[in-house]
Amino acid sequence: YKSYLSTMLSQAMKRYQTKQSIQREAQEANKKRIQVLCSDLNALLVDKMNNRVVNAYLNQKKLNEQTKLLQNNAADLQKQSDQWLKLLDSFNMALKELGDVVNWSKSMELDMKKISHTLAYAHKGYAENSSVMES
Numbered sequence: 001y002k003s004y005l006s007t008m009l010s011q012a013m014k015r016y017q018t019k020q021s022i023q024r025e026a027q028e029a030n031k032k033r034i035q036v037l038c039s040d041l042n043a044l045l046v047d048k049m050n051n052r053v054v055n056a057y058l059n060q061k062k063l064n065e066q067t068k069l070l071q072n073n074a075a076d077l078q079k080q081s082d083q084w085l086k087l088l089d090s091f092n093m094a095l096k097e098l099g100d101v102v103n104w105s106k107s108m109e110l111d112m113k114k115i116s117h118t119l120a121y122a123h124k125g126y127a128e129n130s131s132v133m134e135s
């Protein structure tokens with residue numbers, strides 16, 4: 001009876017050890033699969049984050065370029081506006097000078113008419129005085 005019991009116990013122990021060994025192997029295989037899946041998930045998340053970081057960097061770079069271009073265009077526009085203002089001031093000054101010349105010429109014309117009338121009057125008076133003296 002002892003040997004039968006011993007054999008049964010030995011067989012039960014072997015089955016238990018075999019079953020435990022199979023379960024350990026299955027657990028190890030599952031553990032490795034989970035590690036691979038976690039590693040893949042981690043790599044995927046890192047790639048996704050890296051892509052977002054790269055996109056953010058590229059967008060910031062484009063924004064910086066556009067900002068610089070806008071600043072240059074604004075500076076060019078300011079320079080052109082300043083040139084136009086100087087040109088307009090020059091034009092206004094020329095118009096004022098032209099107006100001054102017109103006023104000067106009108107004044108000269110009036111002065112010349114006065115001188116001409118005065119000379120005509122003086123000549124007429126001289127001519128009358130000469131004819132009175134000759135008679």
